[in-house]
Amino acid sequence: MSIDTPAIDWAGLSPYFALLGGIVAALLSSVFLRGPARNAAGFAIAALALLGALAAAIALAVVDETGSGMIADSLRRDRLADVAQIVVVCAGLLAALLFVREPDAGERRGDAYALLLSAVAGMALFVAANDLIVLFLGLEWFSISLYILCAVTPERTRSLEASLKYLIVGGFGSAVLLFGAALVYGASGKLRFAEIGLAGPGSDRLLLVTGLAMLLVGLAFKVSAAPFHMWTPDVYQGAPTPVTGFMAAATKAAALVVALRFLTEAFPGEAALWTITLAVLAVASLAVGNLGALVQRDLKRLLAYSSVSHAGFLLMPVAAGNALGGRALLYYLIPYAALSVGSFAVVAARERELGRAVTIDGMTGLGWERPVHGAAMTTFMLGFIGLPPTGLFLGKFYAFSALYERGWTWLMIIGAVFTAVSVAYYLGVVRAIYARPVLAAAPAGGSPPRDTAIDVAIVASLVIAVGTFFGVDPLIDVVTRAVADLTFPF
Amino acid sequence: MHPVLDSYLPLFIYALLALAIPASMIALSFVLSTRPSRRTRARTLPFESGVSTGPPPQQRLSVKFYLIAMLFLVFDIEVVFLYPIATMIGDIGWFAVAEFGFFLAMLVVPLVYVWKRGALE
Amino acid sequence: MTAAAWLALFSPLGAAVALAVLGDRISRSRAGLLVSGSVLVSFVSSAYVLARLLSEHPEQRSHVSTLWTWLSAGDLQVGFEILVDPLSVFMMLVVSGVGFLIVSYATGYMRGDDEERRYHAYKALFVFSMLLLVQSGNLLLLLVGWGMVGLSSYLLINFWHQRRSAVAAGKKAFIVNAFGDATVALGLFLVIQRVGALDFATVFGSAEAEIGRSNTVAVLIALGLLGGAAAKSAQVPLHTWLPDAMEGPTPVSALIHAATMVTAGVYLIARTHVLFELAPVVLHTAAVLGGVTLLVAGVIALVQTDIKRVIAYSTMSQIGYMFVAAGVGAYGAGMFHLMTHAFFKALLFMAAGLVIHALAGEQDIRRMGGLGRELPRTTRAFLIGTLALAGVPPLAGFFSKDEILANTLDGGPLGIVLFVFGVAGAFLTAMYSFRLLFVVFRGKQSEHVQHHLHREPNEGPLSMVWPVGVLAVLAVVGGLVSVPGGWHAVDTWLEPVSRPLVHPAGWMEAFSPILSVCVALLGIAVAWRLWGQASDLPTALARRYPLATVALERKLYFDEVYDALLVRPAARLAVTLERVVERPIVAGSARATAGGIRGLASRVAATQSGLLRVYALVVAVGLATLVLVFISVR
Secondary structure (H helix, E strand, O other): OOOOOOOOOHHHHHHHHHHHHHHHHHHHHHHHOOHHHHHHHHHHHHHHHHHHHHHHHHHHHHHOOOOEEEOOOOEEEOHHHHHHHHHHHHHHHHHHHHHOOOOOOHHHHHHHHHHHHHHHHHHHHHHOEOEHHHHHHHHHHHHHHHHHHHOOOOOOHHHHHHHHHHHHHHHHHHHHHHHHHHHHHHHHOOOEHHHHHHHHHHOOHHHHHHHHHHHHHHHHHHHOOOOOOOHHHHHHHHOOHHHHHHHHHHHHHHHHHHHHHHHHHHOHHHHHHHHHHHHHHHHHHHHHHHHHHHOOOEHHHHHHHHHHHHHHHHHHHHHHOOHHHHHHHHHHHHHHHHHHHHHHHHHHHHHHHHOOOOEOHHHOOHHHHOHHHHHHHHHHHHHHHOOOOOOHHHHHHHHHHHHHHHOOHHHHHHHHHHHHHHHHHHHHHHHHHOOOOOHHHOOOOOOOOOOHHHHHHHHHHHHHHHHHHHOHHHHHHHHHHHOOOOOOOO | OOHHHHHHHHHHHHHHHHHHHHHHHHHHHHHHOOOOOOOOHHHHOOOOOOOOOOOOOOOOOOHHHHHHHHHHHHHHHHHHOHHHHHHHHHHHOHHHHHHHHHHHHHHHHHHHHHHHHOOOO | OHHHHHHHHHHHHHHHHHHHHHHHHOOHHHHHHHHHHHHHHHHHHHHHHHHHHHOOOHHHOOEEEEEEEEEEEOOEEEEEEEEEOHHHHHHHHHHHHHHHHHHHHHHHHOOOOOOHHHHHHHHHHHHHHHHHHHHEOEHHHHHHHHHHHHHHHHHHHOOOOOOHHHHHHHHHHHHHHHHHHHHHHHHHHHHHHHHOOOEHHHHHHHHHHHHOOOOHHHHHHHHHHHHHHHHHOOOOOOOOHHHHHHHOOOOHHHHHHHHOHHHHHHHHHHHOHHHHHOOHHHHHHHHHHHHHHHHHHHHHHOOOOEHHHHHHHHHHHHHHHHHHHHHHOOHHHHHHHHHHHHHHHHHHHHHHHHHHHHOOOOOEHHHOOOHHHHOHHHHHHHHHHHHHHHOOOOOHHHHHHHHHHHHHHOOHHHHHHHHHHHHHHHHHHHHHHHHHHHHHHOOOOOHHHHHHOOOOOOOOOHHHHHHHHHHHHHHHHHHHHEOOOOOEHHHHHHOOOOOOOOOOOHHHHHHHHHHHHHHHHHHHHHHHHHHHOOOOHHHHHHHHOHHHHHHHHOHHHHHHHHHHHHHHHHHHHHHHHHHHHHHHHHHHHHHHHHHHHHHHHHHHHHHOOOOHHHHHHHHHHHHHHHHHHHHHHO
């Protein structure tokens, strides 16, 4: 018996190789080097690997228009995966910058870079998943990395608590997803998304929809859509701020892109079912996220609820189930990721300055003490509301257009109402930023040394967030090509 | 017979056997042992060539053993993957050797890591 | 060449951003230098663009440069694009040139203010907005610049936000301007709907075909644009904000408004004259508005006692001339007057600033007098400005104003009426401007002056004195670029962009200057009789015609009428609504809603108990529900 050597698409796999090489190098450097050299090397390796992956993903997106299957067609390399990988890798890069001076990380900083790379690699695999096995594999890969990342500052008990909660609830979610995948396989006898879609009519409907429900729950977990969001506030608050920033941006982006691909390819026949389900989840997330955020004082917790509410906004275009919605999702995701990382970066900087958790009152006077941070945070907050000059303005507009095309005006109205509600707490933050500082609220930790890395991250996020407002045409072109290969049910 | 059942028949038989062996061992020990009618503490003790038995088993173990056990399991399971490759190496050729080498390297890196971290001490 | 235009546009923005970013890491004097330097860069680049345009054939002097296309939906392409053509270069030069002088002057005037840097940043933002407005290559960007000018002027007027009157004035200016923004925006929507494009070339090219002539849509579009133009240029009846805007850190903001911002309306008419010409009614309305404004403002200026307000009313009156010019289709004449007016009005404001500076902030002319001996240079500068304003040859104002008057003569019956208005206005202009000159600089020194005058070696810091000198020179020679009967440089230059509708004959160009000079001299003589020497004639007149005097002092009751017609009813409506609707119905429900939302929010937050088993339970319930629903609807 002779077995054919599989053809390996080296170019297509290059982002993964860059990240895997980075993980190995970061792990080894974290045990073989000591002191400052370890931190510097860890950051350098992470940055190099991420930049390499970024360059590879961009090159692939530019050079190769048509998608192709890789590794026995279990992975899909196309524009959608490329764009999602670019988003995830950029979020990773920004998070790596935030880690440079994370005070609590201590000895573990080298490991943190390795874990960050590992999470990015897992997401890169996840967004390219083309069958149920890789879907689960990628999900677990990045989830486990994130569980540990949350605990990377072991001196803080909150961080450990967050990690443990995330592990247990996340494990529950993964189990549900796996069970759902098994049921779908059982019903259709297929693993590949497209084949499940083709086999749809002939398969056991009961098992299939049960599996679909469970898969939706599993993905909703990662998107942190209500009512599967319960872990989000605790974990976002407890995890080290750089990790929170990364999770908020990248996990959501990856899970939504996978949901888009998976649902349109594997379940075109059940489209009515899953679009309505997603719409309901979107409404629930909008309600829970916005209402929950109203009464928060802790800024990280507030942003966590804001993240839940944006899960709602992001689910709306997917729920629309049309090509416009697909484009809107991607258009929304890119500035949203930048806003998330950027706002958590400002929080991280403030946290280090105050030496304690940042509440809304803790932001008092930021605009006067640190004009750049203050202006950036103001822009991020206005951006979250959906005001110019950030790309989220157009993202929201785009998402509403998709709903309009679908004929779901009711969902648009709900979205608009909750946008109005969100103005209250986002502007509350802005008001604090530009309030005159009271002497009592002066920084307790004194002025920390200038942290160039965090400034770079903040400015980079700002540039992306604002750039997506001005660069409408090229971005529309990118997102249109990215979803061109998908066939939408509506 | 139903084709699915057909293909799973060996597995079924294997599972039955796997259950049967320990079950039969336990059962036989009851059947074959000569149980004294009157139970005393000395009589129920296992015979250990005159050496007295150790402390009761419910004592606490250092968490390190747990860690080492986990690591053992992880590496053990991964090494198990080498067997199928070994059986097919002739058919696949150099590709398999390269793959094999890569896989081993991927195993060595974490090993080095846990070693240097001091998890094995 | 377009690169230079981009540089001119972005240089002040860069300075504003730099000041915002640097905060107090940059010293105050450097902040001032940075802003003046950035505006100087704009001016130099504009001059370079002008030189390059001059080397081209007149018909080819139009270049669109697109930085990027922001949105392209079907045929509607909106980009960040600028247009470099004779009109925009003309405005760029005026805005950046006069702007540079103003900004340099301000570094001296504002020295020592607590928040000097913030002021400089606002100014840079203002210049950027103005440049964006005049350079934009499509109507949307023009609207953005339009709005930003309103915003930055609001910030400048409001600058001393501790003063209640400044805040009120800022609010007033913002509301009136926002009204203008809204009408412009409505006009633009109609343009998009009809033409489906926003860039100037396409809109103007296909306007006649797509919109039609003199129909409702054409009139509505032109009316929308006119609303914006009148609001920004402080024309009756939307003029009330300008005098109040003098509350800003004077006279600098006053100056910015007078010399640059208020000309935006004239620019808008000249730029979109194609749309206006589709609705001649509206164009004539603009001319009539201008004519009324120039008379009304001139009369009110006669009795005002605040030095800046007099100049502010004079500004309105002069803008009225420009509207008259634009309204009869003499765009070149309007722009010419815009330029010379920027020179001499800036000169007047700056000289007034020197006076105020020397008198430690006093602005009431009744407490001045006899300053001529103490401030000889300032007096000379003021005299030059006044002569130019009054239209005495051969100063700048003479040429530009008479070109407008000559052009109105060719404008048919309406033109004749406007001509009469203009000549009457010339009389008033000469009268009120010389009144100001005489009251402030001649006569006996008041007690206030004797106590508070503080002399400086050069009658002010150097940074404040030299722009005055430059402007004095410009006010003298600036008019020579266009001489009746001789050459019309401005007209010729703008010909490719806005072809005038009127062509005054030779006799008109000869007749109108002679008449207007006579009238102006008469005005000066009357002013001399009334205020030039110690006389109780003014008080006697005031006693004789008390009603008229009071009416004028109350600025013809515009504020009162608005107050009675709009503000008070709105307030009363608000109060009534508050009593009838708000408190029982809305507030009740709003309080209930807000309370409900808050209660709901706390309840949502309360579910977040931190207990894992609760989380797991919620997830399990959610999952079970979903599965059950899926199975049942299967």
